[in-house]
Amino acid sequence: MGHRELDVASFRAWLARARTEISRSRQRLNSENLYPVADADTGSNMEATIRAAADAVEHERSTELQVVAEAAATGALHGAQGNSGVLLSQILRGFADGLPENLPKAFALAHERALKAVADPKEGTILSVARAAKDAAANVTQWGSGIRRDGEIALAAWKAARASTLDSAINPPSEAARGTIDAGAHGIELIYRSLVAVLDSDAQDLKDLPEDERTSAGTANQTRKSDGAFEVMYDLANISEAHIEILRTNLAGIGESLLVVGDMKFWKVHIHTDFVEESIAFAKEIGSPDNIRITALEVDNCRSERTLITVANGSGFAELMRDSGVTVIEAFNSRRVAPEEWVQSAASGHEVILIPHDSHGQSSARIAAERLERMGKKIRVINSTSPLQALAAISTHSENIEADFASEIARMEAASQQTSSITIAYAPREMRSGLELVAKGSVIALKEGVVLFFGSDLTEVALKAILHTVADSSELITLVTGDDVPEDLAVNLAARITQAIPSIEVTTYSGGQAWYPLLIGIE
Secondary structure, eight states, X not given: OOBOOOOHHHHHHHHHHHHHHHHHTHHHHHHTOOSSOOOSXXXXXXXXHXXXXXXXXXXXXXXXXXXXXXXXXXXXXXXXXXXXXXXXXXXXXXXXXXXXXXXXXXXXXXXXXXXXXXXXXXXXXXXXXXXXXXXXXXXXXXXXXXXXXXXXXXXXXXXXXXXXXXXXXXXXXXXXXXXXXXXXXXXXXXXXXXHHHHHBTTOOOOOOOOOOHHHHTOSTTOBOOOSOSEEEEEEEESOOHHHHHHHHHHHHTTEEEEEEEEOSSEEEEEEEESOHHHHHHHHHTTSOOEEEEEEEOOTBTOOOOOEEEEEESBHHHHHHHHHTTOEEEEOGGGOOOOHHHHHHHOOSOSEEEEEOSSHHHHHHHHHHHHHHHHTTOEEEEOOOOSHHHHHHHHHTOOSOTTSOHHHHHHHHHHHHHTOEEEEEEEOSSOEEETTEEEOTTOEEEEETTEEEEEESOHHHHHHHHHHHHOOTTOOEEEEEEOTTOOTTHHHHHHHHHHHHOTTSEEXXXXXXXXXXXXXXXXX
């Protein structure tokens, strides 16, 4: 078969193979992770990122190479995890930008985009490998006469990348990493090797890099001074270049390993810092940071925080849950959440807890959990099917990472299941409740999909449903108001509840959810 050209079919095959190779090598890459922080997560981060890119390609049905490459780059950026994942997303961005011209241009822009993202470039890293591949791809065109096929170009680029990766152990980015090949560099070598495997069926010696004793033993005893106590990542949308430059300048003064990549539509921000609140506050000065992930970086074999992820169907819910230290997927206007969103939101922590907010989210979370398990994460999905059950589960979360995982899951499950949820809505069409006809637009109280009561007055219908559901053991009623409801709704209803049941506590929040003027939780 010999050398092939890079077309849509081979590009799709490349991303699929790269995903498999990175997944297969995840643990080794984690063990090689000594720079910039020896936190043993480079393999996991690169796997999450390449998986996001490959999944995006699978969902893109176009037959145009440019469109498919663009999908890969966008998917990688949105799914990027950690320093290495962000740089990998820029490698794929370079390919998307360069492929319309040719493959050497793609390798050149892959290096250029990654280099541009790094404030303080170091030798012996992803950047070194990307540069070596770029130079080799450019040199291929100088080999005698004739046009070179993409398979030849990819082979030359990978051989140079392999040599650069091996050199990273001799010329490392830090003394603490001397003697071990750089994990990020190795990940890019694997990805470029996957391209050769797809384009050049005659290529020989596509073997794994030699594994030295230090790498085999892992990094449990490796220590180094951290360049920040925490890794902070978040997303920003619809922010101008000028404002991003202000953010970049502000962040550069409070941390290291700073990466800010993307475009006006979507930005990914990464920094290692001791000043978590300030790093997020700077972002809030120019926009609304989303998908905030904070990971503790310990000096000795540092490990990540336990990661909680939930879905918010309103701005008030989003703010409330983020204030509780939870990563939030925004799904306003009753948007359904895809499994890929759970996976992309999963931070580098070994322990991940997914907390759905409806029955569809429960299904997508379980699909995502299967993928996260294959990535080596300890994962559980809380059996919550309403925002109030999710909120109850989150309220029991311990900020202490040393808290027993199983015990915390048990507490969260119990809190969720002990919460009865009532949804107050407007009938979207004429319907029946038992033998009675419910007119379109009537106020209805739903519990587990069944209409409990209906009428014309929102407060009266809600109060009837509460009095019907509350038990002698109930201690707390939570009222969450939606978008565009009367300001005094919660106050008046709380007063009516207290009058009817003086012993019960009532709390109110503004959830900002669409479609449902009131959500009620009874614990």
